[in-house]
Amino acid sequence: MAAPKGVVTAGSWCCDHNKLVDHWPSEDGLATIIAEERHGGGSACNMAIALKKLDPDFLVETIGIIGDDEDGRLLVAEADSHGIERSRLRIVTGGRTSYTDAFALRETGRRTHIFFPASSDLLTPDLCDFSGIRASHLHLGLPGLYPGMDAPFAAEPNGWVAVLKKARAAGLRTNMELASVAPDTIARLVRPCLPVLDFLIINDVEIGALAGMPTGSEGSTNVAACRVAARKVLDAGAMDLLVVHFPAGAIALTRSGEMLAKPSLRIPAEEIAGANGAGDAFAAGILYAVLEGWTLADALALAHAVAAASLRRVGTTDGVLRWRECLALADRWGWREEID
Structure with missing residues (x-):
C-alpha cells in the first residue's frame, strides 16, 4: 500500500502581531495603526494552516518549538482548530514564543517585518525527528533566522542540510522556504541545500541571491533575468521543480526541461489588505496541486489564486479559502497580461 501523500512542516512557528498602518513613517516620524490582530505566522505554521484550509482532509503534520505563553497558546489553538498533527510541536516551559511585528501599509499592502526570535533560537536539527511521520513531503524554513540551524552541524555545513538529509533518509521529498534576509546570507546557507532539495518555490529576489545576479531593481522584476537565474540554480541542485514568483506572475522550470510562465490574478486594488503570507499561500497552492497530481499549468493557476x-x-x-473557492476568485477577477 502506498504511503499517504501529505506534508510535514518544520521550522518557524511564531505569532504575528499584525498592524495595518496609514503610512510608513520616516525615522523619528509617526504613523497611525488603523487595525491590529494576532495570528499564527512563520513558514511551518503558515504552510500547515494554508494546506488545511485548501483541503481539510489533506494530511498535515508539523515540527517546531514555541513557548508556553499567551502567544504559544494561540498557536496551539490554531493548530488544533485546523486539525494539524502537532505532537512534535515542542512547548518550552517558561519559554517565550517568537513573534513578528508585521506592519502592512494601507495604500500598497506591502509589509515590513520586525522579528523577535525568543524560543525559536532553540530550534536545532535534533528537534527534527521524522520517525513515525506519515507525510510524504517536508516543507522546511527559514534559513538565516535561527542560529541553531544556521550553524555547522556534525559534518554538515549547516543544520538545514542536516535536516534535509535526515528527511530524505526517512523517505520524504523536500521543499524549502526562504526569508527576506541579506542576499549573501541566502547564498551561504541555501546553496549547500540545493543538492538535497526536490522542490524550491521562492521569489524573484531570492532566486537572484542564490544565482548571484540581479533580477530586478526598485521593486520591478526582470523576468528574463529570473529565467536565467532559475536555470542556473536548477542546474546547481537536485530539484525536480523550481518555481519563481513575483507580483506580476511566476515562472516554473522542471528537471525534464519544461518551462512555463503564468501571470497573476487581476485582483481589484480595493480587495487588497496586505501581502503578509502571500508567498506562503502561493507555495501551498503549488505543493497541494503537485501532490494531488495536477498538471504544472493548473498548479501555477491554483498557486496564484491562493x-x-x-x-x-x-x-x-486568514484569507485562504478551499481550493475550489480560490479558483472561483480567479474566474471572477481574471488574469493579468501574459508574461514576456
Missing part, C-alpha cells in the same frame, strides 16, 4: 485570496486579509492565512 495567493490572491490571501491578499484580502492582513493575516498570513
